[in-house]
Amino acid sequence: MIISVVSGKGGAGKTTIATSLAYILKADYYDLDVDAPNGEYFLQPQDWQSRRVHQLQPVIDKDACTACGLCTHECRFHALYKILDTIYLTDTLCHSCNLCQEVCPEGAISYQQMSIGEVRTGLSERTAARAIIGDLTIGSTRGTALIQDIVRNLDTTTGHVIIDGPPGNSCAAVAAIKPAELVVLVVEPTPFGIHDMLQTMEIVEGMQKPVVVVANKSQDDAPLQAILEKRGYAISASIPLNSDYHRLLLDGEILSQASQHVHDVLQQAISTEVAI
Amino acid sequence: MSIHQVAVMSGKGGAGKTSFTAALLKLFPEVVAVDADVNASNLPILLGPEQLSKADYFGMDVAEIDRQSCSGCGKCVEICAFEAIDHDGEKHFTVNDECEGCAACAWVCPQKVISLVPHCSGRKYVSKIENGFMVHADLVPGEDNSGKLIASIREDARALAEEKQLTSIVIDGPPGTSCQAISSLTGVQLVLAVLEESLSGLSDYKRLAQLLEKFRLPHLVVVNKGGLNAELGARVDAAVIEHGGKIIARIPFDPEIPQSLARRETLLDMPEYRPVVEEVFRQIQA
Known part of the structure; x- marks a missing residue:
């Protein structure tokens, strides 16, 4: 039981x-x-x-990313933000939902296994x-x-x-x-x-x-x-x-x-x- | 106007x-109190506030599938990271309680028949206490998004402090060191750590102290329920020094204290402990 x-x-x-x-x-x-x-x-x-x-978490390929900002607009958890020409991830806000990977027109976001404990x-x-x-x-x-x-x-x-x-x-x-x-x-x-x-x-x-x-x-x-x-x-x-x-x-x-x-x-x- | 924020963790x-926060709060001439333990909100029980306003809290939208127009392709199920979409065995899909509102399903749906609709996950309150205001909330039991709700009431507290020209915010924090704790700590100037003198209390204090080091936040320590085991007491003292804290008060294991709490009194009502709380009040102002 x-x-x-x-x-x-x-x-x-x-x-x-x-x-x-x-x-x-x-x-x-x-x-x-x-x-x-x-x-x-x-x-x-x-x-x-x-x-x-x-847990799978997004990783941004800086070379492939054009900083179009689409991921930052679509992320509902405000986990992605753009400063100048770089996209940053706040991993404490990320829910690993797959959306950013899906929306990225450049295929610059992949999901990789990150240790959580x-x-x-x-x-x-x-x-x-x-x-x-x-x-x-x-x-x-x-x-x-x-x-x-x-x-x-x-x-x-x-x-x-x-x-x-x-x-x-x-x-x-x-x-x-x-x-x-x-x-x-x-x-x-x-x-x-x-x-x-x-x-x-x-x-x-x-x-x-x-x-x-x-x-x-x-x-x-x-x-x-x-x-x-x-x-x-x-x-x-x-x-x-x-x-x-x-x-x-x-x-x-x-x-x-x-x-x-x-x-x-x-x-x-x-x-x-x-x-x- | 600068606002001084202290979190009790x-x-x-x-x-x-x-119980310590409730006593400490009463010593402020004017203050905004925040009960950040939104899924076990107990500060209102001790302070008996007068409710001024309440509002439903819509933390996160949730997905809704228009069943009539759904073609049953299943792309939403494939993308969903939360197993939040169920199949009815024929061709229809429905969204269950696991939905976190990420909208990935809506993005991939070829028919565009998934919409995100507001979802109430709690209730926020602003209340009047003797010497100021209290901002608190109740999460709907079992809901997600407690960290977000905490961030939301802390914004409310800040706006209220600015509006009423109050310079002190005191946050009664949640247990743990995860999302809710982090949400309660960001932007505070000082943490008051209440360390229960027990094996569990010592271990959890160390975890908290490591979290505070990450945020570069200073902390002072109140040792609670102490004095029963000298060897453990010595380990507590050493751990606080090691983690850069400072013990500013000690409260012994005393069954009278929970009895007094059950009568909804605070430590200030117990003559032997009033000076202890007053000393902590002085130190956190310094």
Whole structure:
């Protein structure tokens, strides 16, 4: 089963819960929070192998280009601009859409593979499974493309798969939720956490995915419970805000390995959905 | 008139950007606040602003195929880089949610039956806060173009500051170091990095600092949720020095803080932390 762990709000505890579930299920762990990947600090994988991920991006042949400017007019992302007799590309704005190559009357634009980041795979002794880490090149805006590349290469042949998603509710989150057969929604039951969770819920409901809600860093579940009930959901597990848990995480522990209580409540929460 | 723009960033989500920004903002005599975390917009929750105006945001057009006139040649499918065009199994093509509005399909269509139509991907707001204005937005969940929406509200903030003769803009940034972060950083004079003292927080701070080096942006650091692990604390201090930052404030791990936030208070309402925020305010003005 493919399980995506998402939250909307950053810092709700996606990585804490995702690594804990990977431990409980002895599952492969995919870090798709590609511009802030942190799961490896807890899984401590070894024997790394890595592959670079590329995306086709336009390259302008300066000799063939007559600087007619047609590409700059047609590009809808304003990624191409002309200064004097030279066309420049702002790669952070480019969507690799093929249009400039198509419109160029001189055939001066070609698409070439450019690195956008790497995928590192290691073996975690702690989970007895793999950790696959998406690592976006710093400054790159192609995070969603990197996520999609990793999702295309998901390997479900060895058992369960845990996806640690990115925060937020934009296209990157959608890409991390799309392959899921079960979504674990981690919610900090605070005004911020509930607000952001409701937006994620809209995405998840739109995609008709089954959902398990885990309250994390909880000091009071009641406000969250009330809102979930109205929408036909319940809190499946609640993990309190606890400085002991926080200390364990500072030491790089997987919470479900270090705390039997967390292990049991999380296992219970997913037991109706996942064969363990 | 010169406008001073400060962005509060962190790399890691949940480091405390919004809670710190909300407190900091209240110390400005007059300010324009920007909530640039457009797909998890939380600053309005703390500041309880009075909405002055709202507008639908049309970020990018999307393609629309006139099915009656489509000959079914399939050239649009070939050119589309986003797998955004579906075939209905007979001869018709339709555009799905993946469309990024690049118009490549319209360019190659021999029948010229594809047009680009406006598409609402969010809503922008201008609101009044006690000491100025707040510009914020909600992206429609799941939408693309968050970076563009951020750029758009930042332009609105700048225009508002000029119109009202306000010289300070404070941006509550999104997590990460990708498109949304970059869109929040361009053109600011200073970054205030909120560093959560944890393994993840330290790692994400380093990524943020590398991004800031690319943009040649100076940064000051507020260490948050600290003091529980001396060894990690020492690594945090060393990393900040290594990346050319300067720690100007430290806030400990304190469960009282989220409790106070749940009551929609800020750090200024907690006597022990008020001086910390005041010190940061002084330093970012200097």
